[in-house]
Amino acid sequence: MASRSPAAFYPGISNGVSGSAGNWHNMPTPVNGSNLTPSNGHLPRPSNLPMYSQQPALSLTADRNSNGPNNTAFFLSSDLRAEVLQRSIEMNCHAPEFSKSSHQAAAMANPLQSSLPTEVLHYRFLTPLEGGNNPAPVKSCVFGYTTSCFTAIDSRTGAKVVLRRIHNYRPPTNKCIFFIEAWKKIHHPNIVRLKEVFTCKAFGDNSLLFVSEFVPSCATLSQHILAINAGGGGRSKGGGGRGGGLFPETLIWNYIVQLTAAMRSIHMSGLAARGSIDVTKILIDSRNRLLLSGCCVLDVLLCETMQMNMRNEMLAYQQEDMKNLGKVTMALACSSVLALLPENFKSSYDLIHSSQFSEDLRNLITYLFSNNMRTRNLNEIMPMIGARFYTQFEAVELRADQLESELVREAENARLLRLLCKLSAINERPEFNLDMSWSETGDRYLLKLFRDYVFHQVTEDGRPWMDMSHVVSCLNKVDCGSEEKVCLTSRDGHNALVVTFSDLKQCLDSTYHELCIAAPPTIQSQLSMPVGAMGAKEFR
Secondary structure, eight states: OOSSOGGGGSTTOEEOOOSOGGGTTTOOOOSTTOOSSOTTSOOOOOTTSOGGGGSOOOOSOOSTTOOOOOGGGGSOOHHHHHHHHHHHHHHHTTOTTOOHHHHHHHHHHOHHHHTSOSEETTEEEEEEOSSTTOOSOEEOTTTSSEEEEEEEEETTTOOEEEEEEETTOOOSSSTTHHHHHHHHTOOOTTBOOEEEEEEEOTTSSOEEEEEEEOOSSEEEHHHHHHHHHTTSOOSSSSOSOSTTSOOOHHHHHHHHHHHHHHHHHHHHTTOOOGGGSSTTTEEEETTSOEEEOSTTHHHHHTGGGOOSOHHHHHHHHHHHHHHHHHHHHHHHHHTOGGGGSGGGHHHHHHHHHHSSOOHHHHHHHHHHTOOSSSOOOGGGTHHHHTTHHHHHHHHHHHHHHHHHHHHHHHTTHHHHHHHHHHHHHHTTOSOBTTBTTGGGSHHHHHHHHHHHHHHOOBOTTSOBOOOHHHHHHHHHHHHHTOOOEEEEEOTTSSOEEEEEHHHHHHHHHHHHHHHHHHSOHHHHHHHOOOOSGGGOOSOO
16 A cells, blocks of 8 residues: 555545544535434435435445345346346347358258348348248138248347238238228237338248237247146246136136227227237237237238228128137137137037136127127127226236336446446556556545445454445445545555545546546547436446
């Protein structure tokens, strides 16, 4: 340690020896002559500090001699982190930075990959989404045309999307533009959003492509039902029957509420879901959330068959949606996609009425399959759903509260990371401008003592004091420039400096700015980045 006192570099900073630095980091000081003991018992907050500085630091280890684990209070829960990481992996597993050799290797692993174009319009890295290694596309029983699906990367945004290709089809007129624009305006949590529709010849024929958003960690409802029957647990958490059993009725009503919510949004827009309400087109993710996919496809393919009175024809398609909802509900109630076959319809209907389902569910299925001339609508289903709607609403609100509480733990992490990056770039730097003792003198020495104060404190018996709340609290006070005082002592105990967090902030900013000026010009442009803390516009 240098023999001369670093206090000479800081006018107004006292120099002395303190027995314990721990007595200082919770000691407030008057600001602008304000009283520290107001009638309400709270400390006054300076008007020039950001809002996060007035929140007390979370301290789960109040006793310095206790080393109980408290780090989990500052980070996401393990389950949510695993879920977020899994979704992130699926969203970014085909990133734009993939090399050409990587794309060729994927083509060798999948024969269908080799026949795909490297780029379609501005979509790159096409990868088959369904069908496995089977190179022969199949004719869709819902759309009536040969179709295939791919994931791709939008080179404009870097986002992952899904391309649904209609083989050897070209719209004869532009009448379908009305439906395309109408579907693009629909934003609903239970509907896969349509991005655009275009034709191309990149596949060697006249192909029609529907571009929609990519939904990670999902499977079709038919795949989910088959997995439940096989005892695999399906795609969702805690949802589904028990190895060959029936779905719980509460889960079936959960799905009904989601499907009717999507249908309501579609019908209010003057459209019909048509082929989207099918067990092969409904997606389910790990959180039991249903999404309608394949929307707008039949509207575009069959737009030429539309009569002049489009409103009446659309009403007929909406009545067909009600019947399709009945088919999906029956498949869920019977826990089998085979229940929809014509030869199994009567036995499936009898199974539902003989099972331990509520009268509301049996009446709902009967209503959806009724063939009377009276127009059916979603409003008449609400009395059958009844209070179950509130159960679904409460589950959504609880999920939102859980995510918000998890977000609070991570909200300021980016700001603290930037602060740690600055400290790490300064502390223990071997040399700067040929000065080998640069990090041990001036502002840098003060920041080194602060680093030891934050991260290297020990208990009275010499054990490391691992209190995450102490670390977060100190970093927050430096970032906001608090006037609170802190005592920093050298490792040999010969020097002690009493400074404010505001002084430390000024030392950090000026020293880091000195490093940025000496950096190469190309690096300097990267250092000027927007940040979220305190409205700052530059990293330095």
